[in-house]
Amino acid sequence: MPKKAESKEKKAKKTTKKEKSSKKDDSSKSKIPNTKDKKSTKKKTEIKKDDPVASEKFQQPEINIGLVGHVDHGKTTLTERLSGKWTDTHSEEVKRGITIKLGYADASFYLCPKCKKYTVKQKCHDCGEVETKFIRKVSFVDAPGHESLMATMLAGATVMDGAILLIAANEQCPQPQTREHLMALQMAGIKNIVVAQNKIDLLDDERIMKNYQQIKNFLKGTPYENAPIIPISAQRGVNIQHLIAAIQKTIPTPKRDSTKDPLFLVARSFDINKPGYTPERLVGGILGGALQQGTLSVGQEIEIRPGRILEEQNQLVAKPILTTIESISSGNVKVNKITPGGSMGIMTKLDPAVVKSDSLVGNVVGLPDKLPPVWHELKLEAHLLERVVGSQEELKVEPIKMGEVLMLNVNSAATVGQVIDMSKNTVICKLRLPVCAELEARVSISRRVGTRFRLIGYGIIQELDKKK
Ligand code: GDP
Numbered sequence: 001m002p003k004k005a006e007s008k009e010k011k012a013k014k015t016t017k018k019e020k021s022s023k024k025d026d027s028s029k030s031k032i033p034n035t036k037d038k039k040s041t042k043k044k045t046e047i048k049k050d051d052p053v054a055s056e057k058f059q060q061p062e063i064n065i066g067l068v069g070h071v072d073h074g075k076t077t078l079t080e081r082l083s084g085k086w087t088d089t090h091s092e093e094v095k096r097g098i099t100i101k102l103g104y105a106d107a108s109f110y111l112c113p114k115c116k117k118y119t120v121k122q123k124c125h126d127c128g129e130v131e132t133k134f135i136r137k138v139s140f141v142d143a144p145g146h147e148s149l150m151a152t153m154l155a156g157a158t159v160m161d162g163a164i165l166l167i168a169a170n171e172q173c174p175q176p177q178t179r180e181h182l183m184a185l186q187m188a189g190i191k192n193i194v195v196a197q198n199k200i201d202l203l204d205d206e207r208i209m210k211n212y213q214q215i216k217n218f219l220k221g222t223p224y225e226n227a228p229i230i231p232i233s234a235q236r237g238v239n240i241q242h243l244i245a246a247i248q249k250t251i252p253t254p255k256r257d258s259t260k261d262p263l264f265l266v267a268r269s270f271d272i273n274k275p276g277y278t279p280e281r282l283v284g285g286i287l288g289g290a291l292q293q294g295t296l297s298v299g300q301e302i303e304i305r306p307g308r309i310l311e312e313q314n315q316l317v318a319k320p321i322l323t324t325i326e327s328i329s330s331g332n333v334k335v336n337k338i339t340p341g342g343s344m345g346i347m348t349k350l351d352p353a354v355v356k357s358d359s360l361v362g363n364v365v366g367l368p369d370k371l372p373p374v375w376h377e378l379k380l381e382a383h384l385l386e387r388v389v390g391s392q393e394e395l396k397v398e399p400i401k402m403g404e405v406l407m408l409n410v411n412s413a414a415t416v417g418q419v420i421d422m423s424k425n426t427v428i429c430k431l432r433l434p435v436c437a438e439l440e441a442r443v444s445i446s447r448r449v450g451t452r453f454r455l456i457g458y459g460i461i462q463e464l465d466k467k468k
């Protein structure tokens, strides 16, 4: 168990406030060399000593790490501590003080060559301004912890390569969404996690140890029983170096196969044109999301599936959309080519009206004719949990019934499906909205329990029988 904070780390709190106010325009700042810093030789990228992302601005993040856990346990605060960015910016998020949409923020990890401590800064504060060495750029996916937002969390889980599970030390462990999120990670097939025991500034050592034991007991018997548990205070910046060290050790960048056909999951879609723009100023629709495999480049022709959903003769049909990549941005920087890791924006030639207000969320982007199938019915090999984990009291998971309506999350899509056929371990669901997914892809299955959908298991997509 790492030691408690050294007093210096407390100072970090003050600096974040200042940083926050300067965050808005930091993309423009990145082009201005820091003329005051005479010692600096690498003028172009050296901007501001404490800007956590400055020198690695042009580096694409290589891994997506989720921040998951019960509401108010400190996910957004830790995201800010690591990245310098407060991800709750949506007006309702600000008002209610909770995360509603997935938040994205990049951070670079550095190592001090002298004291060997990890940091997100380019200078080591403990060693009197020693320059640190860049190690890895990561992208954080800040998930909402509220029980009503599980579908959003599940969509986020599909792009996570690993995760940090936040557990507040001042509450009994586990809280309902601590359990449900851990289960969601397991269902999504995520292997590597680090547990951050947060808010230790609120407790004495004895109570921290007691809570630490509770966490250990909670993890026992799960695939994560050997995950490191790092006591931290996200708010005060305590033990952040140990947390980064644990991330470095436990969550390596996965091997990516760039020869595979690209697969990009759309998590947001939007129009950035302002009312009154002249036609010459109009730009095409933007797709935000994450590349799962392969590469994508500016100028490439792409296909979007399922695409437009139309009704023809009382049947929903999916019309794939073809377009071209106009430009790509990663962390506010325009790039020519992307590889997996981090969240990106693809600007297309599409009519902005087509992408407006997240209308293409859940779609998959790839090269024409190289995308997985579109399913109107899904045959799933179902693996159900024993208990419903997200509610206060734990109910037994009853078998799936004929006619039952399930929420299904696959890739970044959420759809509902009605069970129209079933045998021992498989169910066939007729989907309200079609999804594009590979054979054998994992699907999270949730069922309505009371007023909410609760995660009850996962399914593996099977080939549909040809009979009909
Ligand atoms: P989230 O819902 O998990 O994203 O939680 P937030 O990051 O929004 O934090 C919820 C509340 O806990 C906020 O009021 C934070 O200031 C507070 N908080 C977060 N981390 C710490 C910590 O390390 N110590 C203390 N005392 N409070 C914290």
Ligand code: MG
Pocket (backbone or CB within 6 Å): 075, 076, 077, 088, 098, 099, 142, 143, 144, 145
């Ligand atoms: Mg939050």
Ligand code: ZN
Pocket (backbone or CB within 6 Å): 112, 113, 114, 115, 116, 117, 124, 125, 126, 127, 130
């Ligand atoms: Zn140092």
